[in-house]
Amino acid sequence: MGTRISRAAIYDVLNAYQIPGANANLVALKAVKAIDVEDAEVILRLQLLDAYQDREQVVRQALGGAVGAIDGVEKVTIAIEWERTAQAEFKNLLPTVKKCYVIASGKGGVGKSTVASNLAVAMAALGYKVGLLDADIHGPSMGMMFGIKEGPEATPEGKIIPVEKFGLKLMSIAFLIDEDRPVIWRGPMLNKALTQFLGDVLWGDLDFLFIDLPPGTGDTQISLIQNAKVDGAVIVSTPQDVAFLDARKAIGLFQTVKVPVTGVVENMSSFVCPTCHTETQIFGHGGVKAAAQRLGLPFLGEVPIDLAIRIGGDSGVPLVAAHPDSPQTKAFMGMARELAKA
Numbered sequence: 001m002g003t004r005i006s007r008a009a010i011y012d013v014l015n016a017y018q019i020p021g022a023n024a025n026l027v028a029l030k031a032v033k034a035i036d037v038e039d040a041e042v043i044l045r046l047q048l049l050d051a052y053q054d055r056e057q058v059v060r061q062a063l064g065g066a067v068g069a070i071d072g073v074e075k076v077t078i079a080i081e082w083e084r085t086a087q088a089e090f091k092n093l094l095p096t097v098k099k100c101y102v103i104a105s106g107k108g109g110v111g112k113s114t115v116a117s118n119l120a121v122a123m124a125a126l127g128y129k130v131g132l133l134d135a136d137i138h139g140p141s142m143g144m145m146f147g148i149k150e151g152p153e154a155t156p157e158g159k160i161i162p163v164e165k166f167g168l169k170l171m172s173i174a175f176l177i178d179e180d181r182p183v184i185w186r187g188p189m190l191n192k193a194l195t196q197f198l199g200d201v202l203w204g205d206l207d208f209l210f211i212d213l214p215p216g217t218g219d220t221q222i223s224l225i226q227n228a229k230v231d232g233a234v235i236v237s238t239p240q241d242v243a244f245l246d247a248r249k250a251i252g253l254f255q256t257v258k259v260p261v262t263g264v265v266e267n268m269s270s271f272v273c274p275t276c277h278t279e280t281q282i283f284g285h286g287g288v289k290a291a292a293q294r295l296g297l298p299f300l301g302e303v304p305i306d307l308a309i310r311i312g313g314d315s316g317v318p319l320v321a322a323h324p325d326s327p328q329t330k331a332f333m334g335m336a337r338e339l340a341k342a
């Protein structure tokens with residue numbers, strides 16, 4: 001008789017494994033439906049959200065390898081049942097919002113929050129009632145970008161009143177987090193906290209709400225989309241090939257959950273030297289537009305690398321509010337007009 005296979009060892013593997021983009025391991029996500037051991041064969045039955053289908057091979061390889069390395073295991077079979085995340089089942093916790101757009105990116109640091117904040121200010125400058133929610137749990141930046149020092153006020157019923165600045169209603173997940181303590185919510189707990197937060201903000205009547213999502217494609221993003229009745233997604237990417245490859249994952253996620261990609265934005269597309277006015281394409285230029293056209297997605301516009309944009313973001317006055325007549329502001333106003341038409 002062969003070695004007895006340790007179920008505890010299999011469990012440890014599942015407990016340690018996190019799908020790229022997910023915010024918790026398979027056990028915490030309740031994705032493991034059964035572990036069957038038959039002689040030297042281990043059969044894992046998993047239930048995963050269909051938004052993870054693009055990572056099926058990665059999951060199979062990782063688990064096949066790790067479980068296959070356990071003493072006595074000769075064969076690993078992985079059966080995956082895909083759980084549908086259909087739009088029809090989604091809740092709408094934002095009944096007073098006419099249109100809700102999420103701003104998303106495949107990876108961090110591409111300027112998603114910069115685009116979200118300037119687009120929101122531009123939309124308000126067009127005369128619409130606009131709200132902006134910073135739901136980027138990993139790097140909330142609204143406090144700095146809008147110079148907000150005080151947290152929001154709450155009603156006696158425990159509802160939260162958004163902060164008003166530059167004609168916008170603003171709310172950030174950071175207002176609920178102690179800056180000196182890292183975020184310890186994970187997995188389903190984090191998703192539950194975000195959902196509750198979403199329903200507790202008194203937005204009032206809004207024409208547009210923009211939600212600045214955490215970068216990447218995982219269950220936090222999916223959970224927010226499921227609870228906000230999102231009308232469309234704006235994807236931000238830099239022109240580098242790798243960045244757009246990540247952006248494609250985000251596009252895939254939105255297609256799975258049936259949220260239309262309303263527009264793609266190329267950020268940091270070129271740099272114009274302020275003294276000699278020479279244009280340098282630091283990360284290349286135009287790649288995102290070409291890729292969007294290939295995928296049949298609307299291209300909303302490009303934003304150059306610009307010192308005023310960076311200073312605006314770090315000083316509490318977004319560029320569109322600080323320099324209303326600059327060419328960059330005109331670019332953001334153009335994007336806002338396109339979105340308003342969508």
Ligand SMILES: Nc1ncnc2c1ncn2[C@@H]1O[C@H](COP(=O)(O)OP(=O)(O)OP(=O)(O)O)[C@@H](O)[C@H]1O
Pocket residue numbers: 105107108109110111112113114115136139140141214215267268303304305306307309310311313314
């Ligand atoms: N077009 C631009 N020109 C100059 N600086 C920019 C531009 N876009 C973004 N930045 C700067 O790059 C930094 C990162 O931008 P931002 O915080 O918007 O990225 P992000 O994608 O939201 O990042 P994350 O989601 O990982 O926090 C900021 O300091 C911002 O001011």
